[in-house]
Amino acid sequence: xxxxxxxxxxxxxxxxxxxxxxxxxxxxxxxxxxxxxxxxxxxxxxxxxxxxxxxxxxxxxxxxxxxxxxxxxxxxxxxxxxxxxxxxxxxxxxxxxxxxxxxxxxxxxxxxxxxxxxxxxxxxxxxxxxxxxxxxxxxxxxxxxxxxxxxxxxxxxxxxxxxxxxxxxxxxxxxxxxxxxxxxxxxx
Amino acid sequence: xxxxxxxxxxxxxxxxxxxxxxxxxxxxxxxxxxxxxxxxxxxxxxxxxxxxxxxxxxxxxxxxxxxxxxxxxxxxxxxxxxxxxxxxxxxxxxxxxxxxxxxxxxxxxxxxxxxxxxxxxxxxxxxxxxxxxxxxxxxxxxxxxxxxxxxxxxxxxxxxxxxxxxxxxxxxxxxxxxxxxxxxxxxxxxxxxxxxxxxxxxxxxxxxxxxxxxxxxxxxxxxxxxxxxxxxxxxxxxxxxxxxxxxxxxxxxxxxxxxxxxxxxxxxxxxxxxxxxxxxxxxxxxxxxxxxxxxxxxxxxxxxxxxxxxxxxxxxxxxxxxxxxxxxxxxxxxxxxxxxxxxxxxxxxxxxxxxxxxxxxxxxxxxxxxxxxxxxxxxxxxxxxxxxxxxxxxxxxxxxxxxxxxxxxxxxxxxxxxxxxxxxxxxxxxxxxxxxxxxxxxxxxxxxxxxxxxxx
Ligand code: FES
Ligand SMILES: [Fe+2]
Numbered sequence: 001x002x003x004x005x006x007x008x009x010x011x012x013x014x015x016x017x018x019x020x021x022x023x024x025x026x027x028x029x030x031x032x033x034x035x036x037x038x039x040x041x042x043x044x045x046x047x048x049x050x051x052x053x054x055x056x057x058x059x060x061x062x063x064x065x066x067x068x069x070x071x072x073x074x075x076x077x078x079x080x081x082x083x084x085x086x087x088x089x090x091x092x093x094x095x096x097x098x099x100x101x102x103x104x105x106x107x108x109x110x111x112x113x114x115x116x117x118x119x120x121x122x123x124x125x126x127x128x129x130x131x132x133x134x135x136x137x138x139x140x141x142x143x144x145x146x147x148x149x150x151x152x153x154x155x156x157x158x159x160x161x162x163x164x165x166x167x168x169x170x171x172x173x174x175x176x177x178x179x180x181x182x183x184x185x186x187x188x
Numbered sequence: 189x190x191x192x193x194x195x196x197x198x199x200x201x202x203x204x205x206x207x208x209x210x211x212x213x214x215x216x217x218x219x220x221x222x223x224x225x226x227x228x229x230x231x232x233x234x235x236x237x238x239x240x241x242x243x244x245x246x247x248x249x250x251x252x253x254x255x256x257x258x259x260x261x262x263x264x265x266x267x268x269x270x271x272x273x274x275x276x277x278x279x280x281x282x283x284x285x286x287x288x289x290x291x292x293x294x295x296x297x298x299x300x301x302x303x304x305x306x307x308x309x310x311x312x313x314x315x316x317x318x319x320x321x322x323x324x325x326x327x328x329x330x331x332x333x334x335x336x337x338x339x340x341x342x343x344x345x346x347x348x349x350x351x352x353x354x355x356x357x358x359x360x361x362x363x364x365x366x367x368x369x370x371x372x373x374x375x376x377x378x379x380x381x382x383x384x385x386x387x388x389x390x391x392x393x394x395x396x397x398x399x400x401x402x403x404x405x406x407x408x409x410x411x412x413x414x415x416x417x418x419x420x421x422x423x424x425x426x427x428x429x430x431x432x433x434x435x436x437x438x439x440x441x442x443x444x445x446x447x448x449x450x451x452x453x454x455x456x457x458x459x460x461x462x463x464x465x466x467x468x469x470x471x472x473x474x475x476x477x478x479x480x481x482x483x484x485x486x487x488x489x490x491x492x493x494x495x496x497x498x499x500x501x502x503x504x505x506x507x508x509x510x511x512x513x514x515x516x517x518x519x520x521x522x523x524x525x526x527x528x529x530x531x532x533x534x535x536x537x538x539x540x541x542x543x544x545x546x547x548x549x550x551x552x553x554x555x556x557x558x559x560x561x562x563x564x565x566x567x568x569x570x571x572x573x574x575x576x577x578x579x580x581x582x583x584x585x586x587x588x589x590x591x592x593x594x595x596x597x598x599x600x601x602x603x604x605x606x607x608x609x610x611x612x613x614x615x616x617x618x619x620x621x622x623x624x625x626x627x628x629x630x631x632x633x634x635x636x637x638x639x640x641x642x643x644x
Contacts (some may be wrong), residue, residue: 054550056378059282066283077378077525077540079550085418086545092411093552099407101555146562177282178520182384182558184550 007119015124016117023158024115025133026165031110034187039091042187043084047159047166052087054172054188070173079174079184090187096180101185103181106142108186113137113156128160136172140186148181150174154188191219195622199615202583204608206615208568209440211387216622217516224496224621225250227343227630229352231498231510232256232266234524236375237283242300245283248512248520249340254328255279256338259301260287264333266340267302267325278325289325335364335372336510347627353494354631355599356443358510363502366528367475369485375529377540380548381522386561388497388511388519389618394557395491395499395509396610397436397446400582404556413552415504416461424546424553425504426459429488433593436607437600440632442617444610445492447502449594454486459504462589466538469531483596495617505543517565523548529597535579580615583607589638601637613637 010016019141022066026045033042046052055070055078071078093099120127157169172188195216198207208252210216230249233256237245244257246269253269255278271278286486288305289298296306302325307314328340332349339349346352353360366373392598394401402409405424412422432448439445456474460467478485489502497511506527512520525543527536546553567573587603613635620629 028318056380059280061281064284071378075377077380077544079380079544081544082541086413086541087412089413089417090552093407093413096407096410098410099552099556100404101559124207143563174599177381179380179382179549181382182386182549182562183555185555 010117011121012040013124019120020117020128021125023117023165023178024112026158027115027134030167031112033112035108036172037105039094039187041110043088043091044049045165046084046087047161047168050084050087050167051081051169052172053081053170054174054184056157057174057177058178066152073171079179080172087187101172101183102142104143106140106186108141109139110186110188111137111139130158132156132158136188137186138186146182150176150181150184150186150188152176157188191215191222191622195219195619199612199619200577201580201612201616204579204584205577206580207577208574209536210615210618211389211565212516212569212574214516216333217513219622220513221250223624224618225513227341227346227621228496229330229332229339229341229346229349229494230341230495230496232338234374234376234508234526235264235333235338236262236529240285242285242287243283244279244281244286244300246279246281248522249328249342249408251513253277254340255289255325255477257300260299263300263301264331264338265300265302266328266331266338268327269328271296272304272323272325281524282429302327304396321558335361336374337364345627347631351573351631352441354439354441354443356437356439356441356445356492356494357490358484359437359445359447359502360494360500361490362447362487362498363492363506363508363526366474367477367531368528369473369480373528373530374526376377376524377527377536379522379524381520382549383514383518383520384549384558384562385517386519386558386565387517388513390564391509391511391519391521391557392493392497392499392562393611393614394561395493395501396444396614398608398611399434399436399446399606400608401557401560404554404560407556408552413545415459415466415538418462421461426457426461428457428504429490430457432488434490434602435593435598436597436603436610437612438587438602438607438613438637439600440635440638441630442495442614443493444614446490446610448488448490449596449598450486450488451594452486463538466535469535469558486594486596493614496612496621501547505546506539507543507547517569519561521548580608580612583609584612587637 054075060068094102116133118131121129134154135153141147152174155171158165159168198210232247233245236260241260247254247256255267255269258264273296276291277290278291295308299305304320305594329344331340365371408424414425416426429448432450434448437445460470493499498511501507507523507525509523587601587609591602
């Protein structure tokens with residue numbers, strides 16, 4: 001269920017690699033914003049109709065993974081399942097300076113790798129809406145000894161608005177069942 | 189290492205002081221597992237998680253994994269999740285439906301009522317030496333289904349669940365009953381599970397009704413994340429209790445709650461304003477509830493902890509939470525989110541988004557609690573730190589037995605001001621479990637607060 005690729009794989013030609021490079025650059029810009037705590041600037045990279053979703057991962061029997069491994073976007077509880085207003089509230093909360101779970105601020109490094117473009121509309125050459133997959137490794141260290149690694153996959157839908165890419169839909173697949181962290185106080 | 193101290197010596201309830209040892213000592217922790225988690229009633233799960241025969245949900249009791257299962261005949265059981273042969277965990281799925289639990293190690297199989305179905309090569313290897321009926325999965329001593337919530341204890345001597353719950357029942361009901369006052373009817377729509385480096389009692393105590401820790405949540409209160417926040421309402425909830433008298437209650441079995449009682453003739457407070465349709469739905473629930481419950485509708489729940497480690501958030505948001513111990517300084521939180529099972533999808537969607545932004549490790553409110561519990565545990569482990577008690581003197585002597593509040597008698601040792609007396613009551617019982625006191629004592633028999641006459 002993680003790697004939903006029903007469309008035929010895009011041809012790996014120069015136009016594809018150019019588009020991929022553009023998207024990689026976009027993801028690196030996001031990471032740079034987050035890791036240098038330019039949170040408001042990062043919000044600007046998100047589409048107004050954003051859906052930001054991180055399911056919980058369940059231990060299920062072989063054969064049930066498609067159906068039951070991940071909590072659902074349209075029903076029940078997940079780690080995150082929110083719109084741009086809520087993500088913006090999270091930024092606003094950090095900027096109060098009294099959100100003690102992020103005060104003092106954590107040190108983070110967001111790494112993005114294995115970037116692939118899965119679909120591109122209307123075409124790779126003239127793409128203004130695409131879906132992508134990638135892997136992330138997010139390192140978070142706070143105060144003195146608290147250190148967490150968040151590792152997983154990310155499936156994004158990006159759309160061009162006024163010539164700039166914006167994240168329209170983000171599905172974050174964290175490879176953990178019981179969350180191995182006291183908080184999810186960073187962005188993905 | 190055996191427990192050589194007397195736990196009662198750690199809890200100086202007369203002066204309102206408690207030793208830090210109880211939050212950091214490995215020895216105290218081992219004793220909690222031995223004599224507290226083996227006796228107290230523990231929350232295991234919810235009926236809605238196992239609606240059909242063969243449905244199971246793996247849960248925890250203390251440090252140990254258990255299976256909550258509905259057998260083929262429809263009866264609910266709780267079993268230790270460990271094979272009788274060599275202890276292999278017989279079920280490593282979180283939930284599902286099965287007719288057999290097959291042990292991966294040597295393939296003993298158990299039916300959903302815990303009995304052995306098959307032992308490979310039984311005739312050749314065991315016949316005459318092993319009676320299959322004696323080797324069923326280990327089952328809890330008692331189990332109770334209270335309005336859909338499943339509770340269990342390992343102690344056959346434990347009082348029945350309703351006796352154990354006592355007068356905290358009225359308050360728990362407010363969390364479990366439908367928003368329109370019909371009894372029960374809740375369902376679990378998901379369970380957050382996360383592990384954090386803090387002693388489990390910090391979390392349990394917080395939900396007894398530590399109203400004093402409000403400043404921790406200043407950031408969410410400043411920005412507003414509640415169900416009316418889109419209308420510019422600040423705070424993390426709607427303030428529907430502005431006119432109410434808040435009550436903080438301690439109960440003989442160690443439970444503690446923070447609730448509120450609306451004044452006579454109170455009106456609906458405009459809430460859930462982010463969406464007029466949702467607001468209208470809750471106005472309707474409010475009126476129905478008033479009609480059904482009469483004067484008792486004036487009770488509103490806030491938070492509570494049922495001794496020892498089950499907490500609830502009764503209204504905004506609405507959930508049950510177990511604080512499972514892993515070690516003296518490690519706890520696994522399981523937050524079970526509740527909605528009325530028959531609420532419209534739109535209402536459930538509205539609520540779940542609110543729950544997610546408020547609660548759990550990604551919740552904007554709960555994150556700040558976690559920060560507190562972690563660093564309070566860590567900063568209490570030192571040799572010097574351990575020599576100095578925590579202070580619980582807040583509002584000492586300000587509570588009374590069964591007072592009448594806004595025209596309604598409130599059962600319990602009740603304070604009308606922010607207080608820590610529920611925590612003191614909790615730790616008095618806690619010490620008695622560790623000191624292996626009998627059940628009448630654990631239910632408050634020797635506690636002068638609940639026996640005013642006898643003490644005079
Ligand atoms: S441990 Fe289960 S069959 Fe041997
Ligand atoms: Fe809190």
